[in-house]
Amino acid sequence: MSGSEVIERPDTEAPIEGKEPIxxxxxxxxxxxxxxVLKEVDLDLYPGERVAIIGPSGSGKTTMARLLMTLEEPTDxxxxxxxxxxxxxxxxxxxxKANEKHLHEVRGDIGMVFQHFHLFPHMTVLxxxxxxxxxxxxxxxxxxxxxxxxxxxxVGMVDFADQYPARxxxxxxxxxxxxxxxxxxxxxxxxxxxxxxxxxxxVGEVLEVIKEIxxxxxxxxxxxxxxxxxxxxxxxxxxxFDEGKIQEQGxxxxxxxxxxxxxxxxxxNRFGIDGxxx
Amino acid sequence: MVWDWKYALDILPGxxxxxxxxxxxxxxxxxxxxxxxLGLAFARRSTNRxxxxxxxxxxxxxxxxxxxxxxxFLFFVMPQFGVTMSAxxxxxxxxxxxxxxxxxxxxxxxxxxxxxxxWEAATALNFTPRQKWMRIILPQAIxxxxxxxxxxxxxxxxxxxxxxxxxxxxxxxxxxIIGSQSFRYTxxxxxxxxxxxxxxxxxxxxxxxxxxxxxxxx
Amino acid sequence: xxxxxxxxxxxxxxxxxxxxxxxxxSFLGGFGRLSRFTAVRGVSGFIVEFFRGTSLLVQLFWLFYxxxxxxxxxxxxxxxxxxxxxxYGAYGxxxxxxxxxxxxxxxxxxxxxxxxTSLQRMRYIILPQAFxxxxxSFGNLLIELLKGTALVxxxxxxxxxxxxxxxxxxxxxxxxxxxxWLLVIYFAISYPLTMLMxxxxxxxxxxxx
Ligand SMILES: Nc1ncnc2c1ncn2[C@@H]1O[C@H](COP(=O)(O)OP(=O)(O)OP(=O)(O)O)[C@@H](O)[C@H]1O
Ligand SMILES: [Mg+2]
Numbered sequence: 001m002s003g004s005e006v007i008e009r010p011d012t013e014a015p016i017e018g019k020e021p022i023x024x025x026x027x028x029x030x031x032x033x034x035x036x037v038l039k040e041v042d043l044d045l046y047p048g049e050r051v052a053i054i055g056p057s058g059s060g061k062t063t064m065a066r067l068l069m070t071l072e073e074p075t076d077x078x079x080x081x082x083x084x085x086x087x088x089x090x091x092x093x094x095x096x097k098a099n100e101k102h103l104h105e106v107r108g109d110i111g112m113v114f115q116h117f118h119l120f121p122h123m124t125v126l127x128x129x130x131x132x133x134x135x136x137x138x139x140x141x142x143x144x145x146x147x148x149x150x151x152x153x154x155v156g157m158v159d160f161a162d163q164y165p166a167r168x169x170x171x172x173x174x175x176x177x178x179x180x181x182x183x184x185x186x187x188x189x190x191x192x193x194x195x196x197x198x199x200x201x202x203v204g205e206v207l208e209v210i211k212e213i214x215x216x217x218x219x220x221x222x223x224x225x226x227x228x229x230x231x232x233x234x235x236x237x238x239x240x241f242d243e244g245k246i247q248e249q250g251x252x253x254x255x256x257x258x259x260x261x262x263x264x265x266x267x268x269n270r271f272g273i274d275g276x277x278x
Numbered sequence: 279m280v281w282d283w284k285y286a287l288d289i290l291p292g293x294x295x296x297x298x299x300x301x302x303x304x305x306x307x308x309x310x311x312x313x314x315x316l317g318l319a320f321a322r323r324s325t326n327r328x329x330x331x332x333x334x335x336x337x338x339x340x341x342x343x344x345x346x347x348x349x350x351f352l353f354f355v356m357p358q359f360g361v362t363m364s365a366x367x368x369x370x371x372x373x374x375x376x377x378x379x380x381x382x383x384x385x386x387x388x389x390x391x392x393x394x395x396x397w398e399a400a401t402a403l404n405f406t407p408r409q410k411w412m413r414i415i416l417p418q419a420i421x422x423x424x425x426x427x428x429x430x431x432x433x434x435x436x437x438x439x440x441x442x443x444x445x446x447x448x449x450x451x452x453x454x455i456i457g458s459q460s461f462r463y464t465x466x467x468x469x470x471x472x473x474x475x476x477x478x479x480x481x482x483x484x485x486x487x488x489x490x491x492x493x494x495x496x
Numbered sequence: 497x498x499x500x501x502x503x504x505x506x507x508x509x510x511x512x513x514x515x516x517x518x519x520x521x522s523f524l525g526g527f528g529r530l531s532r533f534t535a536v537r538g539v540s541g542f543i544v545e546f547f548r549g550t551s552l553l554v555q556l557f558w559l560f561y562x563x564x565x566x567x568x569x570x571x572x573x574x575x576x577x578x579x580x581x582x583x584y585g586a587y588g589x590x591x592x593x594x595x596x597x598x599x600x601x602x603x604x605x606x607x608x609x610x611x612x613t614s615l616q617r618m619r620y621i622i623l624p625q626a627f628x629x630x631x632x633s634f635g636n637l638l639i640e641l642l643k644g645t646a647l648v649x650x651x652x653x654x655x656x657x658x659x660x661x662x663x664x665x666x667x668x669x670x671x672x673x674x675x676x677w678l679l680v681i682y683f684a685i686s687y688p689l690t691m692l693m694x695x696x697x698x699x700x701x702x703x704x705x
């Protein structure tokens with residue numbers, strides 16, 4: 001791929017005008033002991049927007065997603081989801097640390113697809129999709145089943161509804177995992193390198209599914225990925241992480257073709273994309 | 279007063295006097311179990327179907343029935359066939375045989391954990407079967423199972439009180455004797471409990487350490 | 497032989513009741529040792545190590561000889577049941593604890609990402625998976641418990657081994673037969689239990705692969 005190539009995009013407009021962000025990271029820092037993984041990062045995601053996160057290994061991409069999914073607690077800073085504080089709660093006009101009940105309320109807006117799928121091995125594919133809607137959202141079995149089947153249809157896995165996950169290929173498992181997150185109807189969906197644990201031949205089918213659901217623009221998507229061409233095809237905006245900070249962000253065409261920072265240029269070179277550094 | 283410190287201190291020497299019996303029984307039975315267990319493991323691996331089948335059946339039978347009853351069996355029945363040995367020896371043999379069935383499984387797991395390539399390399403270097411076992415396979419098989427063996431040693435230790443059933447005077451039996459003389463059981467039985475707790479818990483900490491060290495030096 | 501078989505009834509009763517008590521205590525102890533609260537972890541850890549470390553027979557003797565001095569008089573059957581239940585419950589709590597810890601962290605995280613509460617995660621995601629890992633160990637413990645019931649003959653509970661010892665005092669010439677049959681009957685009880693456990697293991701592992 002050469003830098004001057006013009007990328008064809010089905011819809012280039014990011015539907016963000018006049019909208020409030022659905023997710024807002026404000027001066028987010030995270031340390032593991034001595035190691036400062038994220039350093040006062042700001043990042044906004046708008047409803048329906050698709051943001052790809054790229055960057056070298058260890059730059060803190062996964063940590064960003066895990067903070068938003070409440071799998072990890074920020075050391076400092078704030079995260080806002082649809083106008084509500086995630087890790088904090090207002091008590092008498094002051095922000096205090098949120099309790100589990102508060103997290104439970106806000107977390108319902110967020111969904112996540114993991115690098116290693118994490119399907120529930122003791123449940124069939126269908127059951128994997130029905131469990132949370134029934135138990136967490138209190139849906140009826142019939143309704144949950146109907147929607148689960150529809151979602152499996154969408155990801156092309158309806159024929160496997162009664163199989164157990166261990167029987168499926170990695171790509172198939174990941175498609176089920178995507179459907180499992182979708183049936184919860186999150187407003188923001190996180191993908192943490194959804195294809196990097198897959199055999200090369202099944203990467204394509206998963207990327208296709210993600211592109212398919214991206215078309216709907218029903219939710220904001222945060223895609224952590226090492227697949228540059230995928231990021232370019234799908235994202236409205238790309239953010240480049242390095243050393244715990246966003247070094248550069250912007251539309252794919254701009255960022256991938258004319259990187260401003262030297263670090264990004266070097267990073268892209270390694271993927272065989274030469275931006276005209278300048 | 280439920281607990282009498284003076285009395286407890288008075289009887290302590292009498293109790294500790296038989297501690298060597300408990301220790302001897304533990305170590306003796308463990309030695310029997312280690313050696314016999316290895317033999318059973320080999321017998322089960324034998325290509326002779328009959329030998330391996332019979333061994334399997336015997337191992338299943340012994341490990342499914344109470345060692346306490348096996349002790350009585352040896353203690354009462356052996357003399358009928360003209361074999362006489364002291365109660366302690368019978369106890370060591372009985373517990374040793376019982377636990378050899380468990381250790382044979384441990385050996386088997388250890389041997390199975392040695393990679394196939396090691397066998398092939400040993401064959402390629404033209405070692406005799408004996409050399410293959412002694413120099414290549416067993417040293418690798420035994421290392422990872424040392425902690426498991428340690429845990430069986432501790433288990434055996436805690437099983438020795440049952441030897442009192444066949445008249446061996448070990449710690450618990452001694453406590454019972456002391457108790458019956460003074461009609462005070464609280465102190466002797468409790469002291470024996472503490473003796474077992476301290477030694478077995480201490481030993482289990484050692485085994486945990488050992489496990490970590492063996493893993494570190496992989 | 498007849499007398500032995502009638503002694504088998506209390507042996508089986510003790511095994512089943514002891515197993516029920518031990519099963520209950522296993523979960524209590526296992527969850528206790530995984531508790532968020534340091535105090536709960538400490539106390540349950542101490543109790544578990546205590547019952548694991550002091551030897552079943554010593555515990556039996558303690559309940560049988562010492563408790564009466566404290567004004568607590570238990571029926572001898574109850575003494576046997578308590579000692580067996582607590583001793584094997586302590587071992588069982590280790591089984592529960594390590595099985596729960598063996599479920600990968602990713603399963604917890606998937607549960608969180610679907611907004612399940614910690615109770616729901618435990619109930620629907622973690623325990624069903626941990627339970628499969630527990631079955632073989634629980635099976636082994638059940639056999640150990642059965643073998644342990646022979647020891648309670650020493651505190652005058654008239655179970656099978658007790659009967660055999662009594663019979664031998666009267667008919668010393670049949671020693672071989674008495675103890676031979678005794679072992680066979682124990683095997684006849686434990687082997688079906690082993691089979692049952694293996695069957696359960698297979699049943700519950702259906703669908704995993
Ligand atoms: N729980 C943790 N404890 C200690 N250090 C951690 C923990 N999680 C992550 N780290 C460290 O934080 C840094 C950033 O990790 P992170 O997983 O966010 O990187 P990443 O950008 O996702 O990398 P990759 O592309 O390899 O997935 C790494 O150095 C990692 O070792
Ligand atoms: Mg990552």
